[in-house]
Amino acid sequence: VSADYERVQVLDKGFVGLVDYQATDLSVVNSARVSFGKRHEEMEEGDDKLVEFLLRENHGTPFEHNSMTFHVKCPIFVAREWVRHRIGSFNEISMRYTEIIPEFYIPEDKNVRTRVGKPGAYTYVPMELFTAKHFRKVLEAEGEQAARNYKSAMEQGIAPEQARMFLPVNTYTEFYWTINARSLMNFLTLRTAPTAQWEIQQYATCVEGLWSGIMPVSHGAWVKHQKKES
Ligand SMILES: Cc1cc2nc3c(=O)[nH]c(=O)nc-3n(C[C@H](O)[C@H](O)[C@H](O)COP(=O)(O)OP(=O)(O)OC[C@H]3O[C@@H](n4cnc5c(N)ncnc54)[C@H](O)[C@@H]3O)c2cc1C
Numbered sequence: 539v540s541a542d543y544e545r546v547q548v549l550d551k552g553f554v555g556l557v558d559y560q561a562t563d564l565s566v567v568n569s570a571r572v573s574f575g576k577r578h579e580e581m582e583e584g585d586d587k588l589v590e591f592l593l594r595e596n597h598g599t600p601f602e603h604n605s606m607t608f609h610v611k612c613p614i615f616v617a618r619e620w621v622r623h624r625i626g627s628f629n630e631i632s633m634r635y636t637e638i639i640p641e642f643y644i645p646e647d648k649n650v651r652t653r654v655g656k657p658g659a660y661t662y663v664p665m666e667l668f669t670a671k672h673f674r675k676v677l678e679a680e681g682e683q684a685a686r687n688y689k690s691a692m693e694q695g696i697a698p699e700q701a702r703m704f705l706p707v708n709t710y711t712e713f714y715w716t717i718n719a720r721s722l723m724n725f726l727t728l729r730t731a732p733t734a735q736w737e738i739q740q741y742a743t744c745v746e747g748l749w750s751g752i753m754p755v756s757h758g759a760w761v762k763h764q765k766k767e768s
Contacts, residue, residue, distance in 0.1 A: 561604035563755040601720035613643040615707040626717035634699040642681035731766035
């Protein structure tokens with residue numbers, strides 16, 4: 539348990555932090571070996587290969603005997619994609635009970651994109667600079683106006699649960715997310731893939747980095763067999 543967990547910055551104002559975890563590669567090995575009444579005290583020679591075998595052959599359950607809790611601050615539109623991952627637990631800041639100080643995601647010039655290609659095979663490339671700059675300027679102005687309307691509505695006595703209707707989907711939200719490695723790998727396969735929206739890819743890559751620090755063998759096997767190349 540880490541009380542002052544590191545928060546790795548993502549996008550302009552977001553972060554991911556690993557709040558708490560009970561997760562080791564050894565638990566993967568031991569939960570598989572219990573089938574044969576065996577247990578190791580620490581990772582031994584050949585255990586890396588066992589982890590890789592389990593992953594490659596889709597023996598998913600040994601990757602479920604662990605738990606990781608992440609603290610995430612991200613734009614609402616990223617959170618909407620995130621909560622589609624049902625195998626995990628979420629608790630999010632309540633904009634019914636809390637009057638927030640709204641913060642808005644504004645992409646950098648180079649991350650303002652245009653879509654090219656056909657349905658089913660779209661790719662995204664940087665928008666030309668003039669339009670990108672204009673887009674960002676309007677987005678910033680809209681955020682400022684939204685924050686003013688939100689605050690003013692509450693000053694007039696409107697409940698926060700309705701005042702929040704002024705806040706757009708690039709408003710930052712925060713949540714705790716608790717997940718096991720099996721479900722985490724499914725999330726990472728889908729959300730680090732080049733087909734995922736760039737913004738959630740940034741978060742997924744950050745989650746991947748934190749996970750690789752505590753389950754390096756499982757991470758290596760996942761990279762080899764399930765990670766989609768960009
Ligand atoms: C690039 C991309 C584009 C997307 N576009 C859209 C879109 O246009 N519209 C949209 O609605 N969603 C979209 N999604 C969301 C997607 O459909 C999934 O909801 C999301 O990726 C979660 O994946 P999951 O179900 O595998 O994960 P989880 O919900 O975490 O489930 C993990 C696994 O558990 C099993 N499982 C969970 N629930 C059930 C169940 N009820 N029945 C059987 N097995 C279950 C499955 O094996 C599943 O893979 C998109 C996702 C991606 C990555």
